[in-house]
Amino acid sequence: SQQGEEDPQALSIQEGENATMNCSYKTSINNLQWYRQNSGRGLVHLILIRSNEREKHSGRLRVTLDTSKKSSSLLITASRAADTASYFCTNAGGTSYGKLTFGQGTILTVHP
């Protein structure tokens, strides 16, 4: 399975704090993608990190990838109430032909 499994299932923090979410996967990957979903809406693509990259930044987002441990982390710095959402990691590796498999995600709540 290419499924990503996010941890923790839920995270509650105060505005201004950092939020860290982790993702583990089972098979080899070509890349790993992180998405955000605000309540009941579509998925917003946040960042893609390739298997030969170890770290990637985009604004307040920092993603790391450890292929030896088959894990990735998403760090959101200086969180805002608008960051409240579900976050998913997923990947399309090998013969999946672009099909993405999703875990349950991490529900992040940022309190103002």
Add this chain to the structure above:
Amino acid sequence: SAVISQKPSRDICQRGTSLTIQCQVDSQVTMMFWYRQQPGQSLTLIATANQGSEATYESGFVIDKFPISRPNLTFSTLTVSNMSPEDSSIYLCSARLAGGTDTQYFGPGTRLTVL
């Protein structure tokens, strides 16, 4: 990036009826997919929409229930047939863009409620 639109954004339907959801991408794409997200659940892939040919369905999904068309590269439809309350979900289309990128973009989703 790409802009993906879906119509309708939401609908409330009666049991036994069918609903067709449209998905339009504003860029050249290689692959298009349809996902379902049941209440409180994660996304599950329904099928890969193939241009000009039958869609490729995942285990547990069949063409009679979820017929899919993709008449051109940037447009696809998903029909939810003979609906029951268990079909109440958010349906999302996604697309991979042409040009070698692996990034997959999602539409805003269609929230379906079946009474």
